[in-house]
Amino acid sequence: MIKPVKVTGLAVALVLTGFIAQAQQDEHAQSDELPKGWHLLDKAKDGYYGISVDKAYEFIKLKKLKGKTVVVAVIDSGVDTLHEDLKEVLWKNPKEIPGNGIDDDGNGYVDDVYGWNFIGNKDGRNLKQDSYEGARVYHLLKPKYDGKMINPATLKGDELEEYNMWVKAKARIEGHNGEPQLDLYMLKRLLKGAKQGDSILQVALKKGTYTGNDLDTMSTATEVDKAARANILYLFRANQRMDQTNKELIGDFDEFVAGEEKKAEAKDKVPPPYRAEVVGDNENDITDKYYGNNDVMASTPFHGTHVAGIIGAVRNNGKGMDGVADNVKIMMIRAVPDGDEHDKDIALAIRYAVDNGAKVINMSFGKDFSPQKKWVDEAVRYADSKGVLLVHAAGNDAKNVDTADNFPNPVYRGVKGKATNWITVGASGDPKAGGITASFSNYGKKEVDVFAPGVRIYSTIPGTTTYGNAQGTSMASPVVAGAAAFLLEYFPYLTPEQVKYCLEKSAQSPGEKVNKPGTDDEVNLSDISKTGGVINVYEAAKIAATLQPKTVVKKKAAKPVLQNKKG
Structure with a gap:
């Protein structure tokens, strides 16, 4: 599934390495203000x-x-x-x-x-x-193609298109498509750290909701506050969302990780028939x-x-x-x-x-x-x-x-x-x-x-x-x-x-x-x-x-x- 062509396009997957390596962001980084x-x-x-x-x-x-x-x-x-x-x-x-x-x-x-x-x-x-289309394709065609000796040269037209789609879905779901795979364990660990940092900052700022801009001007009293500020501020900056709230940022990170968990489960579990159970058409x-x-x-x-x-x-x-x-x-x-x-x-x-x-x-x-x-x-x-x-x-x-x-x-x-x-x-x-x-x-x-x-x-x-x-x-x-x-x-x-x-x-x-x-x-x-x-x-x-x-x-x-x- 394409990462959000929806809602906010949280770029967590693009910044994981930077999140680990650059938590101590430059205090004088350029402001992300736009009218x-x-x-x-x-x-x-x-x-x-x-x-x-x-x-x-x-x-x-x-x-x-x-x-x-x-x-x-x-x-x-x-x-x-x-x-x-x-x-x-x-x-x-x-x-x-x-x-x-x-x-x-x-x-x-x-x-x-x-x-x-x-x-x-x-x-x-x-x-x-609903589920991920790659998972739907994978499990739909698995009985037909998995473990079978298929010679693509003998296929043509719709059948060749279908087989090629199965090969792509298999590679994607089973994790050998040549693309870097996100470490789900690391993702969960980063999300947990972000939530902990967010809780620390809510106490330090004495308010439950704050923006990246609030953090940008925040003075830290302790090393714990300073570390939490640096980590969360990096996420705000890396995703170009300085004027959005911590609730939105952490919520989207949570949603992104949940989506990755669904992808990880797709290899062994047939996607639930979400649409069929509701819509009822053929x-x-x-x-x-x-x-x-x-x-x-x-x-x-x-x-x-x-x-x-x-x-x-x-x-x-x-x-x-x-x-x-x-x-x-x-x-x-x-x-x-x-x-x-x-x-x-x-x-x-x-x-x-x-x-x-x-x-x-x-x-x-x-x-x-x-x-x-x-x-x-x-x-x-x-x-x-x-x-x-x-x-x-x-x-x-x-x-x-x-x-x-x-x-x-x-x-x-x-x-x-x-x-x-x-x-x-x-x-x-x-x-x-x-x-x-x-x-x-x-x-x-x-x-x-x-x-x-x-x-x-x-x-x-x-x-x-x-x-x-x-x-x-x-x-x-x-x-x-x-x-x-x-x-x-x-x-x-x-x-x-x-x-x-x-x-x-x-x-x-x-x-x-x-x-x-x-x-x-x-x-x-x-x-x-x-x-x-x-x-x-x-x-x-x-x-x-x-x-x-x-x-x-x-x-x-x-x-x-x-x-x-x-x-």
């Missing part, structure tokens, strides 16, 4: 590597353009439908009468007012956690699609709420923060649990978004295996035929996705070709807070199209009037989705390919070397991404203004047929 909403700012005017949103709106005003409402679908964990900064921008199905228990619009989904929940049951139960039949419920909040709305706010939280209302786009409706489609999502749910979520009018789909999730990728590929082709752009987070493992799998992706399985209505986004930051590239971000000269701000992004979180920071390519992706929606608001005739062209062509090179994520190597941003730039909405709008409606070529692609094929 709230820094990702919207302009480098020349404000001094931060943002995306120049205000300049873009000034340009639109100068052109006297009026915006058209754009529907943006967010396939995610859920959304707080009561949040003060989101209530006005949530999509509401105009053909559905809320709460009457009738499928008024006849689309097969009863009372789908704000969208749909594909990981729930009609009886009201909702899936919260997961092997893509045509069995009328399942789930209309509860798009469920019990896990943090991630989706944060993502939705980045895209379109009400602008200039004096509350909390501003979204990138000023005239959007956010359609929430719940399909991402705490664990790896299922291909069927993602494929149907894409189709639901397209059929209900979305023009942009944000996908801040990912995994290492995709057993039914062809279902997702067909949904992507369907979106393309309807003029819908998909924006996907590159992932948070500091790996090269030119060579390492990260699903979903735009490369079609089993046939030649690659989706042209797709943008893959890496996470950028700012020199004032760790560097231009986020230390956790995946990268790839061929497969990562652009970078966008994804470090310490301030946005809506569940709680009606609550806001906070989170980071990850999960946050960078909605920055791009919001930018795409902005372009379509004011230039509604643009095709997905043209929107992508505008965003890529206008991406701004930082003009200096950047760190390759996960290393100290200095490279050009063009060495680790297709465009070598961070998106800039103002520059993209200027390019969009040069593209005329007559340049649009309407697609004649037929609606793909749903097939029950496994990839």
Whole structure:
């Protein structure tokens, strides 16, 4: 499973060695301060590597353009439908009468007012956690391939794809895939030490909740306090989360270790059928699609709420923060649990978004295996035929996705070709807070199209009037989705390919070397991404203004047929 393309992207795995060796961090290390909403700012005017949103709106005003409402679908964990900064921008199905228990619009989904929940049951139960896809693949195919003499040269097509997937899953689960294995014992020991240090600091500071910034200015009275401060402060700094709380930091560390424990157990234990026990559909039949419920909040709305706010939280209302786009409706489609999502749910979520009018789909999730990728590929082709752009987070493992799998992706399985209505986004930051590239971000000269701000992004979180920071390519992706929606608001005739062209062509090179994520190597941003730039909405709008409606070529692609094929 890809380490969080969700919530905060805690980089514990990347700093374990440093945590042990560098606990006595330099007392004069650079402060990690960034203003709230820094990702919207302009480098020349404000001094931060943002995306120049205000300049873009000034340009639109100068052109006297009026915006058209754009529907943006967010396939995610859920959304707080009561949040003060989101209530006005949530999509509401105009053909559905809320709460009457009738499928008024006849689309097969009863009372789908704000969208749909594909990981729930009609009886009201909702899936919260799920297993790792690699473990599911490993145990599903183990009886067929384990210990058998298989000659790959005799296989072809779907069977060869399946066998190769099994070999990869076996290597991953059994721990001989050539990648460094995390020492679970050491992880648990470090977590225990972090919790002990946290308890010491709560007493020393005389408060249960504190931030990394509080520790940065803290005076220590004893050697015990000094050691605890150094250890916890290192975790705050290494993860670029100085303004977040100890509760959040330790909580995410705890969650990360729990996830690693699940992976360790996967070799000997068949993953529990979490989804099957709740959802109740035939997961092997893509045509069995009328399942789930209309509860798009469920019990896990943090991630989706944060993502939705980045895209379109009400602008200039004096509350909390501003979204990138000023005239959007956010359609929430719940399909991402705490664990790896299922291909069927993602494929149907894409189709639901397209059929209900979305023009942009944000996908801040990912995994290492995709057993039914062809279902997702067909949904992507369907979106393309309807003029819908998909924006996907590159992932948070500091790996090269030119060579390492990260699903979903735009490369079609089993046939030649690659989706042209797709943008893959890496996470950028700012020199004032760790560097231009986020230390956790995946990268790839061929497969990562652009970078966008994804470090310490301030946005809506569940709680009606609550806001906070989170980071990850999960946050960078909605920055791009919001930018795409902005372009379509004011230039509604643009095709997905043209929107992508505008965003890529206008991406701004930082003009200096950047760190390759996960290393100290200095490279050009063009060495680790297709465009070598961070998106800039103002520059993209200027390019969009040069593209005329007559340049649009309407697609004649037929609606793909749903097939029950496994990839």
